[in-house]
Amino acid sequence: MKHAETAYLQGLAKKHISPVSTRVTDLVIKRAKGARFWTTDGREYIDFVSGVASNGLGHAHDSMVKAIQEQAENLIHFGLNYGYYESVVKLSEKIAQIAPGNLDTIFFSNSGGEAIDGALKMARAVTGRPGIIAFDGSFHGRTLGATSVTGSSSKYRTSYEPLLGEIYHATYPYPGLLKENAPKNMMRYSLSQIESLFELRIAPERVAAILIEPVMGEGGYYPAPNEFLQELRKIADQYGILLIFDEVQTGFGRTGKMFASEHSGVIPDILVLAKALSGGMPLGAIVASRELHEKWPTGAHGSTFGGNPVSCAAALASINVIETENLVKRSEWLGKKIVQRLKENLRKYRDIKDIRGVGMMIGIEFQPEVAAQIVPAIKARCLEKHLLIMSCGVNGQTIRLMLPLNIKEEDMDIGLSILENAIGELI
Ligand SMILES: Cc1ncc(COP(=O)(O)O)c(C=O)c1O
Missing domain, CATH: 3.90.1150.10 (Aspartate Aminotransferase, domain 1)
Incomplete structure (x- = not known):
């Protein structure tokens, strides 16, 4: 029974929740x-x-529950436009401490997809260029901007066309993604696709950003070779393109480093975080240098709930446990x-x-x-x-x-x- x-x-x-999301189980x-x-x-x-x-x-986790309860008793929501509060300030300082290189300034959103959209907007605004290069096989989220850069399945894109313009895809450097026999040097193959894009489709001077997951998640759990990421860094530096790492899934210890970028030693210009950032509370982050954030015109982006006090308190508690428990x-x-x-x-x-x-x-x-x-x-x-x-x-x-x-x-x-x-x- x-x-x-x-x-x-x-x-x-079944009556009231939209059937649009894939349902994996009916467990309650x-x-x-x-x-x-x-x-x-x-x-x-x-x-x-x-x-x-x-x-x-x-x-x-007990520490997170305690931090969430204490925060909720004092401040659940305020709106970061209208004042600072301790949890968001301390979390910003913490992320600045642990993020690679000079990435010390944070814009907070509520989710990964939303943070990806913000990072794309930021890249276009600060470079004054339209182009974005992303990779076939990658997944970046469900908002329209994130959908436009996603290349892991046509099902995510169908019905939403036309998507954002000036987005170009190269193949992620993992042989398993190709239907035909993969070339011997997959990394060269992917890099040559970027070169072809520059020759045939968009001049590198019109490209705002190259966006990549350092370890591909949804597309199949494939790590990009370290040398490939190092080559992307060189291309980005050569042409003044911003390198964006989507570490929504890889961040906060998942790959055996605090951030997956540490495997290659490549420091991106923009680091996008969400998921384990706050251990289960809704929060996303666009992390870049102060200099870059200051080029993003004030008022050009924002969020009602981004940097929510309770989510930030949860994130601080979670990072603290990650650090203290090694x-x-x-x-x-x-x-x-x-x-x-x-x-x-x-x-x-x-x-x-x-x-x-x-x-x-x-x-x-x-x-x-x-x-x-x-x-x-x-x-x-x-x-x-x-x-x-x-x-x-x-x-x-x-x-x-x-x-x-x-x-x-x-x-x-x-x-x-x-x-x-x-x-x-x-x-
Ligand atoms: C690498 C990556 N980027 C972005 C996203 C989108 O994050 P969210 O579902 O929080 O919008 C995901 C979610 O699975 C992801 O794995």
Whole structure:
């Protein structure tokens, strides 16, 4: 028999919540703590999705709950145009401290997509140029600007054309993204596409920004080679183009560094952050040097809720835990350990094309011939066994694991065993 409260809430949801967003499960969540959550019908699950890499510390970390409660008692919302408050000022100082290079000034928004849109506006406003170069395979969000730079699926763009003008795409330097046999030197191939864009489509002097995810998320969990990012830095410097890193998914320890840019040593001109920035509260950030921000005319951009006091207090608490509990280092070694275990246990299956990880951004990629059928089956089997996982990839070919950085090893082991068994049974 169906659980009454669950059925009632599911019924209301089906009636009143827009069906436009993809629905992965019909679970009704009552409570969540750490890497576990409980449904209204009393079932307990392990969560390897972490709010799509947003709950870096898992669910309801005590420090975050305390900071949110204390902040809410004093100030829930004010509007950053009308005054400063401690949580936003201290968070700005903190981000300036941990961000690479001279990126010390922050504009706050409410989400990743919104921050991407703001970064595109900023790049156009400060350079006076229209062009943006982004990469096929990349995902940057759902607002119209972010949709225009996204190249991970035509489904995100269809029905919204015409999208923003003067946006050009080159291929992200990862061979798996090509249908044909990939060239030997994929990095050269992608760079030559940028050169061709400059020759055939838009002069480099008309390009405001090159936008890239240093490790591709939604498109399939592919890291860009460090040398590629270094080459992009050189191109940007040569032509006065701004380099924007979308670290919405990679930021705050996910890749075994505080920011993924640290792997290549490349300092972008604009760093876009969201998701784990505030550990599950809505917040996004456009981080750049003071000099660059001062070129963005006052009044040219803004936000009612951006830099919300409660979100900023949550972010400060979350970053504090990441630092004091050494979770960036933990992400590095635990990520390696998980990849090693998965390789040992899953290497035997031919349908698996690759197992890779950068810190705790871990992907299991399936062969293109089987992915469309096997990946949904694995996700469904895991859910039956009370493990929530998610996939990604232009063709849904990769199972992505986004465990909390502080996950208890016991929870991790239970979840990984469920996943390995599901793969073993279905492959
Ligand atoms: C790399 C990247 N950029 C931008 C976004 C958009 O963020 P939001 O959903 O907060 O708008 C996402 C979300 O998945 C993302 O992974």
